[in-house]
Every structure is written in structure tokens, then in C-alpha cells.
Amino acid sequence: MMKITCDFVDIEEEIQSSIRSLQLDSSENIEVEAVATPEVVPEEVEKPVEMEEEQKVDTVNAAPEEDLHEKEDDIKRHLNVVFIGHVDAGKSTIGGQILFLSGQVDDRTIQKYEKEAKDKSRESWYMAYIMDTNEEERAKGKTVEVGRAHFETESTRFTILDAPGHKSYVPNMISGASQADIGVLVISARKGEFETGYERGGQTREHVLLAKTLGVSKLLVVVNKMDDPTVGWSKERYGEIESKMTPFLKQSGYNVKKDVQFLPLSGLFGVNMKTRLGKSVCPWWDGPCLFDALDAIQIPLRDPNGLFRMPIMDRYKDMGTVVMGKIESGSAREGDSLLVMPNKAHVKVLAIHCDENKVRRAAPGENVRIKLSGIEEEDILSGFVLSSIVQPVTAVFEFDAQLQILELLENAIFTPGYKAMLHIHSIVEECEIVKLLHKIDPKTKKPLKKKVLFVKNGAIVVCRVQVNNLICIEKFSDFPQLGRFTLRTEGKTVAVGKVIALSPAGGAA
Known part of the structure; x- marks a missing residue:
């Protein structure tokens, strides 16, 4: 088989001339391929390829996997x-x-x-x-x-x-x-x-x-x-x-x-x-x-634009440091700079996973896994809080709380010096009641002026609570999930309460 290549100008004459000059045998197959020279139609050949490439790029940019999950x-x-x-x-x-x-x-x-x-x-x-x-x-x-x-x-x-x-x-x-x-x-x-x-x-x-x-x-x-x-x-x-x-x-x-x-x-x-x-x-x-x-069921909506707060439930190492928890306030995005409190470590968000899906952004209420750079796994404990850099979570050794006494152990008296285990968000910490400030009238909800030395079951009291290690909490009125707690003694819940005032340990950050 012989190929004859030619221009589009006078194609038929060129073909016939070539055949005669070569004196080809009539039984030989001839394939004629017309190839457009670059001078004639360069744009017609190149343009469709360029358009196809642009379409591919648009498709990728339009809906990456993470964005699809985010929209969903x-x-x-x-x-x-x-x-x-x-x-x-x-x-x-x-x-x-x-x-x-x-x-x-x-x-x-x-x-x-x-x-x-x-x-x-x-x-x-x-x-x-x-x-x-x-x-x-x-x-x-x-x-x-x-x-x-x-x-x-x-x-x-x-x-x-x-x-x-x-x-x-x-x-x-x-x-x-x-x-x-x-x-x-x-x-x-x-x-x-x-x-x-x-x-x-x-x-x-x-x-x-x-x-x-x-x-x-x-x-x-x-x-x-x-x-x-x-x-x-x-x-x-x-x-x-x-x-x-x-x-x-x-x-x-x-x-x-x-x-x-x-x-x-x-x-x-x-x-x-x-x-x-x-x-x-x-x-x-x-x-x-x-x-x-x-x-x-309808629940109150959280503010996705609020200050970021995520108590850390657990952490592990996986090509970096990964923390787990529930976002209580604000949103997290890939690339965000945040603080791990109370050790004030500046970190960067490398990746976020909701359920099993990787996402670019996570809203309040989501249980997430966040991969961080700038901190090692051993520098994080359960109860630490991932926080926004602007107005970070408060770290304290002491706070004032309103407590409702449920049922004390037999022969126990709730008085200054009383010790119990404090459970607040993901923190479990031993605490001591250092001062009883005043009782609250259960009917009027107003403070009683009489000095209080001890309280019994069913009483509502405002007291000062002290812990041995620095903990990250907030006032109940500002962040309810970081300001409500329980006191337990010997496997029994003895009181429930809310944080009403904080004594920051040398400032929040």
C-alpha cells in the first residue's frame, strides 16, 4: 500500500499526475490522506483541544470532593x-x-x-x-x-x-x-x-x-x-x-x-x-x-460566626497530630490559625473530617477530627480546648458557681473544704469548695443575706471552687456548654451547677 500526501489545492489533478508518473499497477491499493498544513488551518485544529482542556479544568474547580461534602x-x-x-x-x-x-x-x-x-x-x-x-x-x-x-x-x-x-x-x-x-x-x-x-x-x-x-x-x-x-x-x-x-x-x-x-x-x-x-x-x-x-425535634441554632470553641475529647497521631471533639461555637476551616488552651500553643488546621468525610469547613454542633500542625500529641490532654486566637477561652484555677445540692453521702456536710470530682465538658478534675458565698431562696431565686456555714440536700448555694490544675471553662451566660458541670463523690452525683464568675489565671492568653 502506498500513501500519497498532498495539499487541498487541485487535489484531483495532483493525484492523477502522481499515479501516471509512477505507472502503478491497477491492482495496487492507494490510500489518499489529505493533511492540512499549519499555514492553512492552524486554529481549527488547535481550538477544540484548548476548549476541551478548559472544560476539564472548570469541572475540577467547580466541584472538588470536599466542596461536594460541604454542600451536602x-x-x-x-x-x-x-x-x-x-x-x-x-x-x-x-x-x-x-x-x-x-x-x-x-x-x-x-x-x-x-x-x-x-x-x-x-x-x-x-x-x-x-x-x-x-x-x-x-x-x-x-x-x-x-x-x-x-x-x-x-x-x-x-x-x-x-x-x-x-x-x-x-x-x-x-x-x-x-x-x-x-x-x-x-x-x-x-x-x-x-x-x-x-x-x-x-x-x-x-x-x-x-x-x-x-x-x-x-x-x-x-x-x-x-x-x-x-x-x-x-x-x-x-x-x-x-x-x-x-x-x-x-x-x-x-x-x-x-x-x-x-x-x-x-x-x-x-x-x-x-x-x-x-x-x-x-x-x-x-x-x-x-x-x-x-x-x-427543633433545637436552637448555634452561631457559625461566633468565637471558636472545641473541647478536646481525645487525640492521636496520624501523619501529624489529630484531635477529636464537638464544635460548641464558631466554625473551623482548612488553613485556620487557632490556639490550644491552656498551654497557648499556636496551631494551624491542616484537614477536617466529619464522620468519615473530609470537608473544608465544619459548623457548630459537628463531631469532628481535626489534623493540626504546630503541636505534638503528647502536649495535648483531654479537656484542653481548641480556641480562636481572638478572645480565647479562659484558663482558671478558681471560679464562682451556683450549685444545687442533690443528695450528699450519709454523714457528709457541704462546707468549705468539701472535695469532689468536677465534670465539666471533657474535663474530669478534683476540686475543693473553698468558700460558701451565700444561699439562694429556691422560691424567689434571690440571694439570702444571712451568712452561710454549711448547706444540706436540696439547697441552692453560690460558692467558690478551686482546682489543682489549670482548666479551660467559660461563664454559663457566655458559653453554656463550657459553663455547666456536675460534682460527684464516690460514684454518686451530689450536685449540679453553672459557672457564674471566673478568676483568670494571669489573663486568658
């Missing part, structure tokens, strides 16, 4: 939900069922957990295995650490925080509840189980008080195990639990009409969770299912 995050609101309640009420089972119903866990995994639970003669625990992942929790049938998972409805992204119910692990429960926006109080309807949790010493009461103190303003009270043979979806049993819980919730500071909602369900079988309860199962219930109730 802006569409759906995000809420942190903590599951609280007495041990064995069914918190982990409900959490596992939510993940199964929302498609986070497949049937094969469920079958595996079902077999594992059956082998341990604990058939009804298999749903809890989704949330309780370590062997200690599965062997004991008790949640120890705060389980964390994610699911979505059409309008909301939820982070589930599965708090332990056993009294030995209340500090872990406090850690989970301090990160939450709304609470799901799980109560067992089974005969005897509700009473055990509700009576003095049961965790139902303590969890409600702690949740309110830690800023969980909205509460869903789910009456679980309604399918139990001792209950049988009984309206009377449900009504009895509601009538006993309502006065206690009011006493704990909840507005029952606005902030509390009751609903019945079965966590083990997922009844009244994703779809509404059928009349054939429970003819007297005409309220929402759990997913609808969670979707309908």
Missing part, C-alpha cells in the same frame, strides 16, 4: 443523640436496630451476631452487638464505653451516642451526654424493670438530672419492651410509666409540654421505630414512630 452538609442539619437510661433498658439494642433499619448494617452481619449471641445463651442481645463492639461489653451484656454511629433520615444527619447505663460507668455517660443535642431516655416497660430503674439509686433518675445539667434540652422518653409478655402493649402500663415520670421530669427542670415526648416501641423487633405502629398491634397509639419524632 449544608443541606441537612446535624444532631447528636445520646441514648440514656437504666442498665438493661435496651439502649444498645435500639441503637443497633436503628442502624439496621437505616441500612447501615446488612442481613449477613445480623445473622453472624445472632449466632454469636445464641452461642453465649443470650439470644436477645444480638442487636446490641452492633453498638457494643468490644468483648468485655459483649461478655457482660453491659455498655462500658460510649458507642458512636451515624445514620440519616430525609432531612437530618444523626450521630448516635450510646451511653452506658451501669452506675460504675456514669463518668463515661457524662462524656457522651456532654456531646449531645437531644436525649433519648430508654425505659423498660417490663414488670419490675421500670421500678428498679426509677427507684432511689436507679440510673433513670440520675441520668435525667445529668442530661439536663449537661445541656440536653430536648428529651424523647421511649417506653421499650412493650411487646414483653408482662406488658403486651398495655395502655395501662404505658400510662402508669408516663404518670410517674412526668412529675420527676418537671422537677428536673424540663418543660414537659414543650421539651419532652413519650412514645412506646419494641427495640428488639423494631416496632414503631422506622414505620408507625399498626392498629392491629397497638390500637390505642396514634402518635409518631421514633424516626419521625427525631426528625421533628
